[in-house]
Amino acid sequence: MVNTLDVSFVEKGPWKPDIFKGKVVLVTGGSGTICRVQTEAMVLFGAQAAVVSRNKAKTIATAEELTQLSSYGHVLPLGGVDVRNFGQLQKAVMETVEHFGRIDYVIAGAAGNFIADFAHLSPNAFKSVIDIDLLGSFNTVKACFRELVKTKGSVVFVSATLHYSGVPFQSHVGAAKAGIDALSNALAVELGPLGIRCNCIAPGPIAGTEGMKRLLPAELESKAAEQIPLQRMGTTKDIAECTVYLFSSASSFINGTAIAVDGGAWHIGSTFSRNMYPKRLLDSINSKL
Ligand code: COA
Numbered sequence: 001m002v003n004t005l006d007v008s009f010v011e012k013g014p015w016k017p018d019i020f021k022g023k024v025v026l027v028t029g030g031s032g033t034i035c036r037v038q039t040e041a042m043v044l045f046g047a048q049a050a051v052v053s054r055n056k057a058k059t060i061a062t063a064e065e066l067t068q069l070s071s072y073g074h075v076l077p078l079g080g081v082d083v084r085n086f087g088q089l090q091k092a093v094m095e096t097v098e099h100f101g102r103i104d105y106v107i108a109g110a111a112g113n114f115i116a117d118f119a120h121l122s123p124n125a126f127k128s129v130i131d132i133d134l135l136g137s138f139n140t141v142k143a144c145f146r147e148l149v150k151t152k153g154s155v156v157f158v159s160a161t162l163h164y165s166g167v168p169f170q171s172h173v174g175a176a177k178a179g180i181d182a183l184s185n186a187l188a189v190e191l192g193p194l195g196i197r198c199n200c201i202a203p204g205p206i207a208g209t210e211g212m213k214r215l216l217p218a219e220l221e222s223k224a225a226e227q228i229p230l231q232r233m234g235t236t237k238d239i240a241e242c243t244v245y246l247f248s249s250a251s252s253f254i255n256g257t258a259i260a261v262d263g264g265a266w267h268i269g270s271t272f273s274r275n276m277y278p279k280r281l282l283d284s285i286n287s288k289l
Helices: 007-011 033-044 057-066 086-100 125-153 170-192 212-215 216-225 236-247 271-276 279-288
Strands: 024-028 048-052 076-078 105-108 154-158 197-203 258-261
Touching: 007 033, 024 033, 024 086, 024 125, 033 048, 033 057, 033 154, 033 212, 033 236, 048 057, 057 076, 057 197, 076 086, 086 105, 086 125, 105 125, 125 154, 125 170, 154 170, 154 236, 170 197, 197 236, 216 271, 236 258, 271 279
Parallel strands: 024 048, 024 105, 048 076, 105 154, 154 197, 197 258
Antiparallel strands: none
16 A cells, blocks of 8 residues: 655645644554554654554554655554554553653554444454454553643544444444444543543545445445535545644644544435445345344
8 A cells, every 4th residue: 555645735735734743643553544544644744653553564564654754753563453452552552652752642543344234243243343443442542541641642533424323234333433432522521631632533435445345335436426415435635634633733622522524424324325225234134044
């Protein structure tokens, strides 16, 4: 994978260069499409970054590519870390602090997703996604907590819009993301007095992401775009812009909210549901009965 953003993101965008100079961001799931572009944006605006992911080789490759965007040294790869394992996350945080001296921002983005209707979803499959998304988000903030207290830092959780309605084949992900929203809201209230802000970004239909590849067959993409109020699919750059906003001082009074980056799509219901409901759902369930 190559970097999605380049210096034009800084030069042509609304933000001042170097707004994150001297700051450090830790990103879980940083080698996935969404979190990776969030990290790109932070690095382009001067932050130093630690990328935490499960796959070691992919994490190293990602960090090397991201380093090319950085004017302030290399991006730290922390591979072999499963967010379900609190001890591994604690070690990643320790290494980040040893390396960069601080953590100001956290992106809790590690996620698991696959398409499965209820009949095909085992208890362990459901638990796996809840554990990666929800427990993993909790573990991430828990492990970074002391550092965030020191820096009066800020957390961005990567949520979704799936749970705003009932999206078929996604009960596990919807439940996990609803939990993330609840966690973010509670932490915004509990940690706000310490100067720590917690917010969610809820990506809608973003072209080219791993999630979209799983949810929407490529041939339906242009039809899906027509059904979005802003008449286009989202881009990873849209997510990057929102991330910069949420970590910048422009959002210093924004706490405990979820920003849907979806062109207004969730207000008219899920495209995914419309294309699959109920025939494809019933075909799938019946194949198991
Ligand atoms: N449909 C139904 N069940 C599935 C499935 C699918 N497509 N894929 C996995 N599962 C089930 C497995 O069968 C297993 O359940 P079982 O023990 O009852 O058989 C359970 O999920 C756990 O699978 P496993 O592969 O052991 O878990 P894992 O922890 O290694 O992987 C996943 C987690 C399943 C979420 C995997 O898809 C993953 O690692 N995804 C990461 C990347 C990703 O999803 N990115 C997209 C982010 S939007």
